[in-house]
Amino acid sequence: MADATQDRPPERRIDLNEAFMQARGLQGAGRLPEAQRIYEQILLRVPHHAESMTLLASICYQRGQDLQGQAYLDRAIEVLGQALREMPNSQATQALLANLLLARGRQAEAEAICATLQPQLNPTRAPPEPFVARRQQSLLAGLPPMLFNTLPKSASESIWNRLAEGLGMAQAHVSIGLFPDCCVLGPRAQALGQGGLIVKEHLPATPHNLAMLAQSGVRRVVFHVRDPRQATLSWAHFVRDDVSMRLMAPIWRRIVPHAEVLKRDLAAAIDWSIEHYLPLLLEVIEGWMAVEAAGSHGIEVLFMDFEAFRRDEAAYLDRFLAFYGIARDKWQAGRSDDAEIVHLRRGEVDEWRRVFTPAQAAAAADRLPEAMVARFGWIR
Numbered sequence: 346m347a348d349a350t351q352d353r354p355p356e357r358r359i360d361l362n363e364a365f366m367q368a369r370g371l372q373g374a375g376r377l378p379e380a381q382r383i384y385e386q387i388l389l390r391v392p393h394h395a396e397s398m399t400l401l402a403s404i405c406y407q408r409g410q411d412l413q414g415q416a417y418l419d420r421a422i423e424v425l426g427q428a429l430r431e432m433p434n435s436q437a438t439q440a441l442l443a444n445l446l447l448a449r450g451r452q453a454e455a456e457a458i459c460a461t462l463q464p465q466l467n468p469t470r471a472p473p474e475p476f477v478a479r480r481q482q483s484l485l486a487g488l489p490p491m492l493f494n495t496l497p498k499s500a501s502e503s504i505w506n507r508l509a510e511g512l513g514m515a516q517a518h519v520s521i522g523l524f525p526d527c528c529v530l531g532p533r534a535q536a537l538g539q540g541g542l543i544v545k546e547h548l549p550a551t552p553h554n555l556a557m558l559a560q561s562g563v564r565r566v567v568f569h570v571r572d573p574r575q576a577t578l579s580w581a582h583f584v585r586d587d588v589s590m591r592l593m594a595p596i597w598r599r600i601v602p603h604a605e606v607l608k609r610d611l612a613a614a615i616d617w618s619i620e621h622y623l624p625l626l627l628e629v630i631e632g633w634m635a636v637e638a639a640g641s642h643g644i645e646v647l648f649m650d651f652e653a654f655r656r657d658e659a660a661y662l663d664r665f666l667a668f669y670g671i672a673r674d675k676w677q678a679g680r681s682d683d684a685e686i687v688h689l690r691r692g693e694v695d696e697w698r699r700v701f702t703p704a705q706a707a708a709a710a711d712r713l714p715e716a717m718v719a720r721f722g723w724i725r
Contacts, residue, residue, distance in 0.1 A: 361391060369400065372592055377404050395421045395428070399445065399593065406595040409604035418596055421445055436464055440521060447522040448596045455528055456553040459521065463532040469516040470506065480515040483541035488514060489669055491543040492558070492566045494633070496626060497524050498579035499571035499651045505545040508665065511676045514543045523597045525549050525625045529557040538562035550632035550641070559642035565669060566644055568633045571651040572723050573626040574697040574709045580622050581614040599625065615701065619709050630717060650721060652694050 368383035381404050384397040391397075398421035405414030425442040432438065439462050446455035468476035493508065495501035509516045519533040524547035537544055538561030548554050558566070584601060588594045595601050602617045637646040647668045654661045666673060701709065710725045718725060 361387060361394075365394075365397065368397070369592065372400060372404060375590070377408060380404060381408075393424045393428075395424045395441065398424065399441070399596070403593055403595045406598070406601070407604055411603070414596070418445060418449060422449065422451075436462065440464060443528065444521055444593075445596070447526040447528055448598070450526075450599075452526070452528075452551070452553075455522070456551075459528045459553070460531045460557070462521075462530050464530065466517050466533055466536045469518060470509075471515065476515050476517075479513060480541040483512070483514045484539075486513075486675065488512065488541055488671065488675075489565070490537045490540050490561075490563050491669055492537065492563055493543060493545045493569060494548050494566050495545060495569040496571055496573070496576055496630065497547050498576040498583060499569055500654070501545060501569055504569065504651075504654060505543070508662075509543050511662075511678065512543065512671070513677065515541065517542055517544055518546065519544050520546050520548060520554075523594070523600065525599070525629050526597070527554075529554045531557050531560075534558055534561040534563065547629075549629045550636045555636065555642045555644060559644060564644055565647070566633075566636075567647050567649055567665060567668065568630075568637075569649045569651070570630060570721065572695065572697070572721075573623055573630070573713070574701070574706075574723075575693070575695060576626055577618045577623045577709065578615065578697045578700055581611060581618040584618070585611065585614050612702070612705075615705055619705055619712070623709060623712055627712060627714065627717065631714065634717070634720070648721075652722075655694055 364383055364387055368380045368387070371377075371383070372380035381401060384401045384404070387394050387397045388401075398417045402414040402417035402421065405411070405417060422442065422445050425438055425445065429435065429438050429442060439458050443455045443458040443462065446452075446458070471479065491508075491514070493501070493505050495505075505516065508514075517533075517537075519537050520527040520529050522528045527546060527548050528551075529546075529548065534557045536542070580600075585607060588601060600622060602614060602621075606613050606617045633646055633648075635641070636644055637648065647664070649661060649664060662676065663673070666676065697709075698706070713723065713725065717723070
């Protein structure tokens with residue numbers, strides 16, 4: 346009798362990269378135990394595979410295995426540091442290491458890398474050729490460097506798109522990391538300082554970020570805010586429905602709740618966000634208020650807000666253009682109307698009033714500094 350196995354095709358041994366991509370796909374689909382097993386098998390073959398360690402850390406955090414996740418993350422940082430000593434010019438290694446250091450709160454080490462890290466300026470919402478053409482056109486028109494710095498969940502992405510389309514400007518980012526640990530890359534800031542770009546960020550006013558901007562000739566910064574209670578509510582939705590499912594996001598422990606919180610209802614996510622995320626928003630706003638008051642590093646700050654944008658979009662636009670010394674006739678309203686609207690869940694000004702429980706509303710109000718409430722007209 347013939348051996349049935351003779352009719353089977355020979356088993357193919359998948360290579361390391363194929364296995365890694367398979368694990369990423371499983372992780373992205375939420376099949377965490379399967380992805381975890383493949384990453385662990387990769388590490389048995391290649392013990393210094395930092396990317397697998399990083400994504401294993403993320404899975405561990407998602408599954409509530411925080412200590413194990415932290416161990417994987419610290420080991421990845423150690424491995425990447427060694428790799429960088431052997432290949433000091435590896436841009437990919439530097440970028441990953443800087444991100445992991447930021448996620449672990451090792452700010453100074455990350456900043457040392459970011460000061461000189463030279464990744465290409467990444468075009469946003471345009472392929473490379475149209476990006477270059479737009480930038481050249483903006484430079485010829487004498488448009489200055491524009492930094493639209495924003496509070497997360499303030500409809501900033503959609504407003505940024507409208508500003509860029511209306512002015513015909515190229516869009517890019519100049520930092521790495523996630524709020525509130527975004528860190529400016531020195532060479533990208535230099536590119537911004539040359540003009541012809543409108544950049545959107547969530548930058549804290551750290552000494553490093555201010556120095557990188559000032560050294561690059563970026564002297565005017567718009568800081569766009571929103572009632573932080575509404576931003577907190579939007580984050581509670583976003584972190585449950587989107588952020589916590591992304592491959593690397595769970596390693597950012599300051600802004601992503603513990604797995605047990607994410608398993609519960611929206612009210613639990615709101616409670617966590619009021620306690621942990623709202624103070625981060627307030628800290629960043631206060632930082633930029635201090636820059637505004639002191640003129641730190643020669644940087645002028647214009648505060649704008651989502652509530653004003655909703656009340657009178659034309660007046661909001663006029664303030665923005667005047668701050669950067671741009672004539673109104675450079676604005677093309679028709680093109681702005683075609684801008685892509687993204688990450689705009691509802692666009693309400695005070696949804697939090699009907700969603701927060703009385704206890705949540707009181708807890709959030711108690712955290713708002715009096716000076717900030719008076720400055721922006723937020724009602725307790």
